Amino acid sequence: MYKYTDTSITDNPKLDKIAKDLLQPVGLNIRFHIWMGLLTLGLMACLYAYWIQLNEGLIVTGLRDHVSWGMYLANFVFFVAASLIGMLISGILGLLGQEWIKPIARIAEIIAVAFAAVAGMVIVSDMGRPDRLPYVFMYGRIQSPILWDVTVVTTYMVISLLLWFIPMIPDMAIAKSRMDHCPKWLSFVYNILSLKWTHHPEQYKILFKATRILFILVVPTAFAIHTVTSWLFAVNPRAGWDSTIFGPYFLTGAFVAGSAGLIMAMYFFRNNYRLKAYITTEHFNKMGKLLFLTGLIYLYFNINEYIVPGYKLKTADAIHLKELLTGHFAPLFWSVQIGGLIIPLILLLFKRFRQPGILTIIAVFVFIASWFKRYLIVVPTMEHPYLPKQFLPQEWMLYQPTLIETAITIAPFILVLMIITVLSKLFPVVPIWEMAELGEQHEAHETHPIDESSLSDETDIKSHSDE
Amino acid sequence: MSEESNNKVPDNRNQNEGRKSRRDFLKNVGLFGAATAAGAGAIYSGYKYEQNKGSSEMVRVLTEDNRLVMIPRDQIQTVTLDQDALQKRGREGLEGHRWVMVIDLAKCRNARKCVDACQSAHHLRPHEYHITTLVMKDAPNTAPYFMPKPCQHCDNPPCVSVCPVNATFKRQDGIVLIDNERCIGCRFCISACPYSARMFHWQEPVMADTYEEEQPDYDVELNVPQRKGTISKCLFSADLVRVGQLPYCVTACPNGVFYFGDENQDAVTNGTTKETVRLSQLLKQNAGYRLMPELGTKPRVYYLPPKNRLFDAPDEDMTGTQIQETV
Numbered sequence: 001m002y003k004y005t006d007t008s009i010t011d012n013p014k015l016d017k018i019a020k021d022l023l024q025p026v027g028l029n030i031r032f033h034i035w036m037g038l039l040t041l042g043l044m045a046c047l048y049a050y051w052i053q054l055n056e057g058l059i060v061t062g063l064r065d066h067v068s069w070g071m072y073l074a075n076f077v078f079f080v081a082a083s084l085i086g087m088l089i090s091g092i093l094g095l096l097g098q099e100w101i102k103p104i105a106r107i108a109e110i111i112a113v114a115f116a117a118v119a120g121m122v123i124v125s126d127m128g129r130p131d132r133l134p135y136v137f138m139y140g141r142i143q144s145p146i147l148w149d150v151t152v153v154t155t156y157m158v159i160s161l162l163l164w165f166i167p168m169i170p171d172m173a174i175a176k177s178r179m180d181h182c183p184k185w186l187s188f189v190y191n192i193l194s195l196k197w198t199h200h201p202e203q204y205k206i207l208f209k210a211t212r213i214l215f216i217l218v219v220p221t222a223f224a225i226h227t228v229t230s231w232l233f234a235v236n237p238r239a240g241w242d243s244t245i246f247g248p249y250f251l252t253g254a255f256v257a258g259s260a261g262l263i264m265a266m267y268f269f270r271n272n273y274r275l276k277a278y279i280t281t282e283h284f285n286k287m288g289k290l291l292f293l294t295g296l297i298y299l300y301f302n303i304n305e306y307i308v309p310g311y312k313l314k315t316a317d318a319i320h321l322k323e324l325l326t327g328h329f330a331p332l333f334w335s336v337q338i339g340g341l342i343i344p345l346i347l348l349l350f351k352r353f354r355q356p357g358i359l360t361i362i363a364v365f366v367f368i369a370s371w372f373k374r375y376l377i378v379v380p381t382m383e384h385p386y387l388p389k390q391f392l393p394q395e396w397m398l399y400q401p402t403l404i405e406t407a408i409t410i411a412p413f414i415l416v417l418m419i420i421t422v423l424s425k426l427f428p429v430v431p432i433w434e435m436a437e438l439g440e441q442h443e444a445h446e447t448h449p450i451d452e453s454s455l456s457d458e459t460d461i462k463s464h465s466d467e
Numbered sequence: 468m469s470e471e472s473n474n475k476v477p478d479n480r481n482q483n484e485g486r487k488s489r490r491d492f493l494k495n496v497g498l499f500g501a502a503t504a505a506g507a508g509a510i511y512s513g514y515k516y517e518q519n520k521g522s523s524e525m526v527r528v529l530t531e532d533n534r535l536v537m538i539p540r541d542q543i544q545t546v547t548l549d550q551d552a553l554q555k556r557g558r559e560g561l562e563g564h565r566w567v568m569v570i571d572l573a574k575c576r577n578a579r580k581c582v583d584a585c586q587s588a589h590h591l592r593p594h595e596y597h598i599t600t601l602v603m604k605d606a607p608n609t610a611p612y613f614m615p616k617p618c619q620h621c622d623n624p625p626c627v628s629v630c631p632v633n634a635t636f637k638r639q640d641g642i643v644l645i646d647n648e649r650c651i652g653c654r655f656c657i658s659a660c661p662y663s664a665r666m667f668h669w670q671e672p673v674m675a676d677t678y679e680e681e682q683p684d685y686d687v688e689l690n691v692p693q694r695k696g697t698i699s700k701c702l703f704s705a706d707l708v709r710v711g712q713l714p715y716c717v718t719a720c721p722n723g724v725f726y727f728g729d730e731n732q733d734a735v736t737n738g739t740t741k742e743t744v745r746l747s748q749l750l751k752q753n754a755g756y757r758l759m760p761e762l763g764t765k766p767r768v769y770y771l772p773p774k775n776r777l778f779d780a781p782d783e784d785m786t787g788t789q790i791q792e793t794v
Contacts, residue, residue, distance in 0.1 A: 057695045058652075059670035065596075068657040068667055128652020128667065128696030132632075135651050139632040146631035146655060236659045237625060237762050385663045386759060387616065390601050392594055 012436045015174070022428045022435065023175055025273035027182040032425050039418050046411035049404045050125060058128055060404045066389050067382040067399035072126035073232075074374040075409050078257065079119035079416075080153065080229045081250070081370065085258025086112025086160045087222030088294075091215050100286055102434045103278045107265050109164035110429070111258070114419035116157040116225075118412045120150075125408050145231045152225040159218045164423075165193075166210055170433040173197035186426065226251045233377065239309075239316035240381035249301040255294035256341075257370035263287050263363035265420070267356055269429050278430045281356055288354030291366065295345050302337070319384050328398075329380050332372055340369020550684050554646070557687035557705070560638025565730035566703055567641070568617065568717075569749060571771040574724045575600065575613040576778035584719030588704070590674040590693050595666050597701035598716050602781045610780040612773035615724060617716065618643060618664040618701035619758060619766030626656035626665065635698065641730075641767050642703045646687050650697040657698070661762055665700045668693055703727075713738050722777070730767075 053060050063070050089108035093101045101108075124130050140147045172194035179187040197203060230250035233241040243249070266287065270279040306324075309317040324333045344362050347353040353362060379399050389397055401409075523539040530536055548556075577600050585597050598617040604610075620643050627637050634649035635656055645656075645665075657665045672678075672693035683692055688705035704714030712718075717725040717738030728735030728746060736743045749755065753771040 057668065057670040064669065065657070065666050066663065068654040126653070128654070128698075129650065129694075132649075132651040135632045135649065139649065141631060141633050144629050144631040144655070146629070146653060232655070233658075235625075235629065237661050237764075238658070382658070386661050387663050388601055388603070389663075391596075391599055396594065 012439070014439045015432075015436045018435045018439065019174055019178055019432050021275070021277065022430050022432050023178055024181075025269075025275075025424075026175075026179075026426065026428055027186070028425060032421070036418065036421060039414050039421070043411060043414045043418070046407045046414065049407035050411065052404055053125075053408060054130070060402060062400045062402050062405060064392075064396040064399075066385060066392075066396065067379060069126070069378055069382055070399050071375065071379075071401045071405055071409050072122065074371070074378045075412065076119060076122040076126070077229055077250070077374045077378070078371050079115045079122050079412060080225055081254035081257045081374070082261050083112045083115035083119065083156070083160070083258070084222050084226055084251070084254040085262050086163065087156075087218045088255050088258060088290075089262070090163050091218040091222065095212075095215050095219070099438065100283065102438055103275075103430045104262065104266055104283060104287075106164060106168070106431055107269060107424075107429055108258075108262050109160055110420055110423045111261055111265060112160040113157065113164055113423070114416045115261075116153060116160055117419065118415045119153055120157075121415065122412045125411075145228055145235055148228045149225070149232065152221060152228055156218070156221045156225045159214055159221055163211065163214050163218060166207060166214070167431055167434070168427060169193070169195055169197050169207065170199065170204075171428055171431060173199065174432050175428065189426075223251060226254050233381075238381050238386075239314075239320040239384065240377075243305060245301060245304055249298075249305055252294060252298040252301055253370065253373065256291070256298045256366060259287060259291040259294055260363040260366040260370065263291065263360055264367060267360040267363075269424065270356065273424075273429065275430060278435060284356045284359050285351065285354045288348050288359050288362075291359075291363065292345060292348040295341060295348070295366070299341055299345065302341070316384070316386060320380060323380050323384060324376065329376060333376055336369045336372045336376060340366055340373065548684070550648075553684060553686050553688070554648075556709075557644065558636060558638065558646075560640040560642060560705075561709060562639060563731060564640040565767075566620070566708060567728060567730040567735065567746060567767050567769070568620075568703070568714075569726035569735055569746070569755065569769045569771065570615055571724050571726070571753070572612055572614055572773035573771065573776045574722045574778075575615060575773075576722060577602075577613040577781060578721055580719040580721055581615055581716035581725070584715040585701070588715040589689065589699070589702075590672055590691055591666075591699070592673045595668075595673075595699070597666070597699065612776070613781055614770070615716070616662065616664070616758075617768060618703075619662050619764065619768045620701075620703055622765035622767065623763055625659040625661070625762075625764060629655040629659045631655065635700075638705075640708075642705050642708075643700070644687055644702055644705060645690060645698050645700050647690060647694045647697040647699065648685055648687075650694075652696040652698070654698065661759055661764065662766075665698055667698055668695045671695045 061070065061072075086109045089101050090105050094105065124133060127133065136146070136150060140150075172190045176187055176190040176194055179190060227247035227250070230246040234243055234246035236242070263284070266279050266283065269275055306321065310321050313321075323329050344366050347362055348359075353359065383399060523541040525537045526540050526543070527535055527537050528543070579600055581598055582596065582600065585591070586593065586595065589597060591597065598615060601614045601616055602611050603614045604612075620641055622637075622641065624635075624637055624643050627635050627643060630636075631653060632649055632651055634647075634651070635643065635645045637643050652667070654667055657663075657667060672695060674692070675695070678692040685692060686706060688702060688709060690699055690702055693699055704712075704716075707714055713727050713736060714725075717727045720738050723737050723739035725738045726735035726744070726746075726749065727738060728743070730746060733746050734743050735746045735749065749771070750769055755769040755771050757766045757769055
């Protein structure tokens with residue numbers, strides 16, 4: 001019925017090997033079930049904590065009238081931030097014609113989809129009346145940044161999902177006949193998702209066009225989601241939030257967090273999915289450089305954000321900065337700034353620290369610091385309102401997250417891990433057809449299409465200047 | 468429609484049919500009965516009306532648009548406002564007024580009667596403040612003073628701007644209210660308010676059991692019943708203002724700290740002495756000011772500076788916390 005045209009993809013002699021390599025981790029083995037079981041158990045415990053919060057009210061958290069936004073909001077900002085990596089890799093680097101991102105682009109999109117999808121749930125956990133969530137759509141007022149946030153986060157999630165799925169359609173067609181080691185229903189799913197793909201050149205033309213439009217769309221959308229998220233704070237007249245650079249400050253911070261997250265995911269898949277030939281040390285080297293670049297820009301915004309108010313020392317800013325730099329937030333502040341930004345930046349200058357193992361360790365530090373950085377943006381400002389906090393119980397003065405609150409904060413991470421696990425276990429995490437195509441292009445240089453050296457800087461630069 | 472046609476078509480399809488027509492018959496009987504009762508009621512009330520006509524004395528009443536009219540006493544019906552009506556009038560506010568408050572800091576000695584009256588009227592716990600008093604100190608070498616702090620009912624309210632669902636709103640008479648039947652509990656308004664004027668129901672409100680029993684209608688002008696998981700705030704006692712009374716805190720003050728009135732009439736009344744003065748004169752003669760004018764929020768609460776105080780300056784440690792300098 002469908003005529004298979006002779007194309008470079010299906011003719012490619014390397015395709016069989018590449019497809020075998022990349023499809024080999026797909027499927028639900030016993031480790032998958034144990035891992036998902038553990039995640040489910042953890043999630044149940046966290047959901048029990050949420051159940052308590054639903055019944056008792058937000059009194060079970062450390063939040064009170066003065067610090068009324070705390071860990072949940074910091075977590076929300078972090079989730080939106082981490083999801084931006086999809087845009088940075090596919091959107092910006094993709095549009096710039098960077099070929100080396102191809103094997104890791106899908107992983108970046110999986111991270112984007114997972115974090116963006118869960119971000120919405122994080123914000124619901126902060127609501128006093130989650131049952132009234134539909135009111136946001138029924139009575140929504142367009143001048144509230146919350147409406148903007150809801151709109152753009154949803155849009156971004158949809159675009160990311162499309163950017164994950166559309167480039168995967170040819171893979172579904174390639175894989176559907178090679179799924180002997182997988183359950184039957186999975187082949188069935190592949191068959192449906194392949195959308196009767198025949199590898200016709202015309203189809204590829206449409207695919208390239210569609211993804212290109214999405215790449216262009218995803219850039220402003222992603223800029224919008226984190227800029228708007230920063231405005232949840234910046235529109236409020238409070239010391240520490242009352243800043244004009246919050247948009248780019250958040251955005252660059254998001255790239256740092258996302259790059260670190262992607263490096264961690266790359267390391268995991270490379271070692272556990274036996275993808276060393278595809279996610280190479282050179283990819284880590286490049287991601288290390290990317291982390292350095294984003295970190296450097298973030299450092300620049302940090303300098304602006306703290307030095308400028310610090311120079312003027314307006315009363316409220318002075319109180320805020322004093323708390324951060326020498327007050328009870330100081331240990332956290334300096335650990336985050338030095339351990340999570342300055343030391344990683346220095347280390348990343350050296351190639352030796354851009355090797356997979358050590359880079360992943362650095363990424364873990366950066367990732368954790370990125371979370372606490374959001375905590376430092378949200379909480380200290382709320383602890384220091386303009387008017388004094390008086391005639392209140394002592395425990396209302398300072399914010400102390402509770403155990404229940406912590407459990408509810410962990411729940412979204414478990415959900416993200418579940419989504420990433422399912423997406424990466426049911427579908428190949430590295431694009432098969434793009435690898436085959438990449439191999440074809442490098443055929444002239446190398447005998448083996450994809451190995452470490454084929455993705456070095458020189459070839460990259462060359463292929464660009466050719467274009 | 469389909470039932471009707473079913474009845475007309477004679478058939479032997481199932482015995483459901485019989486049950487259906489029996490139900491229809493009962494329904495018809497019911498309808499007829501109800502119509503008869505209603506008709507009889509109407510005739511009876513008409514008869515009663517005719518009988519009483521002329522016998523009842525006339526009374527003078529004010530209509531909603533301030534017209535004085537006369538109606539027979541027995542024609543008077545008590546209007547019970549349902550929730551929709553309460554919501555509608557609560558969101559509209561009182562036409563032609565611009566409510567304003569003046570707080571004379573020279574007279575405050577932290578009796579906190581305003582706080583108590585407010586909390587009992589609005590069913591709040593001791594630490595749930597619509598209004599609170601603060602110990603303020605403007606500079607290291609100036610004396611501290613007490614400052615009652617209600618919601619400032621800003622004319623450019625940051626809290627209203629950020630609300631995603633129109634739960635908090637500004638009325639035509641200047642009052643900023645919160646509708647806890649609408650509030651989703653995102654607490655964006657708390658973040659936006661530079662005066663820390665808002666509170667949140669972190670737990671069940673203190674009178675939750677009573678609400679459970681009595682199921683009172685929600686009055687947005689009183690914000691009672693309070694609801695867990697929603698915002699509450701100072702309402703300028705919109706329920707009292709509607710009936711021409713001064714707010715709870717204003718009348719509760721034993722020291723004459725509060726003036727409340729209408730900016731359009733340029734008149735404010737002291738809650739303790741009940742003396743009415745010109746707003747413009749009061750502000751002019753006493754160098755009245757507003758809190759944090761640099762933020763552009765345009766508060767409707769004015770303060771008179773604490774000079775020639777009636778009471779001693781507060782102790783430094785009376786709040787249990789260090790006195791923070793005013794920002």
